[in-house]
Amino acid sequence: MPTYKSYLVNAGVSVISLVFILLFCELVVFRFIWPASDVPYNDFAGGLVRYAPHQTGIWRIRNEIAAPYAINAQGWNSGIGDYRLDKPAGTLRIAVVGDSYVEALQVAHDRSLGERLAAALAHDGQRIEVYRFGISGAPLSQYVNMIEREVARYRPDLIIVLVVHNDFTDSFEFVPGRYTSSFLKLRVENKQVIGEIPPLPWTASSVEWLRHTALVRFFYYRWLVRPENLENFITSAYAEAGGVSANIDTSRILAMREEIAAVTNYTFVRIATAAQAMGARLLIAMDGDRGTIYQGNADSPALVLNRIAADSARQHGIPFVDLHPAFAAAWQANASRFDFENDGHWNEHGHAVAAQAVAEALAR
Numbered sequence: 001m002p003t004y005k006s007y008l009v010n011a012g013v014s015v016i017s018l019v020f021i022l023l024f025c026e027l028v029v030f031r032f033i034w035p036a037s038d039v040p041y042n043d044f045a046g047g048l049v050r051y052a053p054h055q056t057g058i059w060r061i062r063n064e065i066a067a068p069y070a071i072n073a074q075g076w077n078s079g080i081g082d083y084r085l086d087k088p089a090g091t092l093r094i095a096v097v098g099d100s101y102v103e104a105l106q107v108a109h110d111r112s113l114g115e116r117l118a119a120a121l122a123h124d125g126q127r128i129e130v131y132r133f134g135i136s137g138a139p140l141s142q143y144v145n146m147i148e149r150e151v152a153r154y155r156p157d158l159i160i161v162l163v164v165h166n167d168f169t170d171s172f173e174f175v176p177g178r179y180t181s182s183f184l185k186l187r188v189e190n191k192q193v194i195g196e197i198p199p200l201p202w203t204a205s206s207v208e209w210l211r212h213t214a215l216v217r218f219f220y221y222r223w224l225v226r227p228e229n230l231e232n233f234i235t236s237a238y239a240e241a242g243g244v245s246a247n248i249d250t251s252r253i254l255a256m257r258e259e260i261a262a263v264t265n266y267t268f269v270r271i272a273t274a275a276q277a278m279g280a281r282l283l284i285a286m287d288g289d290r291g292t293i294y295q296g297n298a299d300s301p302a303l304v305l306n307r308i309a310a311d312s313a314r315q316h317g318i319p320f321v322d323l324h325p326a327f328a329a330a331w332q333a334n335a336s337r338f339d340f341e342n343d344g345h346w347n348e349h350g351h352a353v354a355a356q357a358v359a360e361a362l363a364r
Contacts, residue, residue: 186266
């Protein structure tokens with residue numbers, strides 16, 4: 001019969017073996033043989049959560065995405081390097097503001113909406129500078145904060161704000177995350193914006209180092225082994241039943257139309273006022289419901305948000321471009337997806353279609 005001592009010996013050998021395997025994976029396998037995704041470190045500067053400067057790496061999602069990123073001295077993923085405050089004569093400077101779609105870690109740092117827009121607008125030798133200000137998870141309320149605190153410093157000639165469907169409720173509802181408390185939020189009561197919740201300064205937690213280990217970067221970031229995957233599975237089943245569209249719970253969201261309209265009006269006015277103060281033109285663009293397009297449907301509940309945004313922009317005299325028709329037309333032309341199988345963000349084709357639609361809107 002096994003003795004108590006033999007159980008301890010076996011347990012000790014198992015633990016040592018496991019530690020050795022984990023160390024081998026951490027130091028060798030997930031760094032050189034089967035590399036994990038690189039993950040940029042965050043920072044908090046100038047009252048904004050952003051990335052620590054001067055970082056490069058490759059953002060990986062399973063075997064589908066391997067996109068190089070380059071964080072500049074100002075803490076933004078950029079295809080043109082560092083941003084300068086002074087503007088050379090004859091230069092058209094454009095600031096693009098948004099969340100992960102503008103951050104664009106899923107495509108090469110010089111192949112996103114910003115860089116493609118610069119190429120589309122270049123003519124007659126005019127110099128075009130497109131500065132991207134994007135951070136994952138930022139809602140509409142944070143775009144106000146980013147424009148007033150950061151974009152204004154560069155005195156752009158044009159500001160383009162990219163809106164996605166979860167931007168509205170995320171501006172006034174709690175969203176779990178490492179730095180979501182560092183976003184400016186709005187107080188909404190009785191279907192009106194009654195105030196703001198200032199962002200909390202972000203500091204790295206005591207376990208921040210853990211997310212940068214090769215083990216976590218491999219499983220959590222590259223292979224998406226996450227606790228919320230069960231929730232995503234349930235959400236996908238709900239989506240098939242018609243309850244989710246454009247990554248939002250449409251039945252819940254549409255029950256808050258008046259609150260959403262109030263938030264939209266408040267943020268659009270703040271953004272327009274900030275743009276006017278720095279002498280910049282303003283264009284607001286909004287993502288389409290690409291899932292609906294793939295399914296061949298003409299409309300979806302999520303597009304109500306596009307119409308709310310368009311109505312608010314029209315009311316305040318702000319040029320607005322709805323990207324949904326552009327995506328629908330491109331899909332009819334070649335039926336090529338605008339996003340990834342394993343990630344809902346735009347792929348290079350999606351960025352190209354969006355850039356062309358924005359360039360055409362500017363031309364009009």
